[in-house]
Amino acid sequence: MRIVLIGSGNLATNLGVALKNAGHQIVQVYSRTMEHAHELATRLGAVPTHQIEQVSDNADVYILSLKDSVLQNILPTLCKGKSDKIFLHTAGSLPMDVFAGFAVHYGVFYPMQTFSKERLVDFKAIPCFIEACDAPTRDLLQALSRSITTKVYPLSSADRQYLHLAAVFSCNFVNHCYAISSELLARHHIPFSVMLPLIDETARKVHSLLPSDAQTGPAVRYDENVIERQKALLSDEPSWANIYKQMTASIHQTATTKREHD
Numbered sequence: 116m117r118i119v120l121i122g123s124g125n126l127a128t129n130l131g132v133a134l135k136n137a138g139h140q141i142v143q144v145y146s147r148t149m150e151h152a153h154e155l156a157t158r159l160g161a162v163p164t165h166q167i168e169q170v171s172d173n174a175d176v177y178i179l180s181l182k183d184s185v186l187q188n189i190l191p192t193l194c195k196g197k198s199d200k201i202f203l204h205t206a207g208s209l210p211m212d213v214f215a216g217f218a219v220h221y222g223v224f225y226p227m228q229t230f231s232k233e234r235l236v237d238f239k240a241i242p243c244f245i246e247a248c249d250a251p252t253r254d255l256l257q258a259l260s261r262s263i264t265t266k267v268y269p270l271s272s273a274d275r276q277y278l279h280l281a282a283v284f285s286c287n288f289v290n291h292c293y294a295i296s297s298e299l300l301a302r303h304h305i306p307f308s309v310m311l312p313l314i315d316e317t318a319r320k321v322h323s324l325l326p327s328d329a330q331t332g333p334a335v336r337y338d339e340n341v342i343e344r345q346k347a348l349l350s351d352e353p354s355w356a357n358i359y360k361q362m363t364a365s366i367h368q369t370a371t372t373k374r375e376h377d
Contacts, residue, residue, distance in 0.1 A: 117174040186204060199220075204223055204224075293310075327373050333345075
């Protein structure tokens with residue numbers, strides 16, 4: 116397929132490489148910054164542009180990987196004169212119908228993974244959630260998805276919002292906890308690498324146990340002596356102390372509810 120990428124960030128970079136490796140032709144890369152467009156376009160053998168008015172009409176599919184607000188603002192110009200083309204966005208929380216009134220054929224291709232430009236991921240292992248406005252778009256989207264991954268699932272816009280919310284808890288919030296942990300350790304000259312075996316084992320456990328069954332630590336049993344001492348250590352960091360307090364209460368409540376139902 117002939118594809119135009121609208122966006123040049125973390126997801127667009129990983130997706131562009133995966134699509135090119137699967138044999139698709141990346142015709143063009145658009146970014147608001149020409150330097151970023153050129154960087155990814157060069158990597159993919161495509162033409163760069165930083166002007167939405169200059170996006171080519173010589174493609175089958177247009178894949179948008181932009182911030183929600185930016186995406187909505189460019190649709191009138193991007194979709195104009197391309198009624199036979201297919202438009203896809205890659206957002207977790209944006210409804211498919213954001214395209215309504217601008218495009219005839221449209222859908223969603225949402226790969227649920229954390230992406231960084233510096234670290235390419237293997238798309239074959241990534242679950243991708245799709246939605247289409249009509250049968251032709253659905254068929255093309257299925258073929259496009261299955262060219263880079265075997266894990267393809269249909270999902271409505273309404274359910275995708277909850278999937279994205281769950282991903283925020285599982286990834287973004289967890290990573291922020293890593294960042295706090297790293298800073299606490301750095302202040303006492305302890306390398307963050309000492310946490311990696313613990314992090315790895317915690318992640319491995321939920322492959323075979325429900326997260327609620329794998330939960331350990333002072334909050335589960337509500338060990339007040341430990342909890343109060345640790346809260347005191349965070350007295351100079353009120354935002355971290357608040358996170359600790361809220362997380363401790365939530366973990367204890369979940370553990371208590373679980374015991375009541377076991």
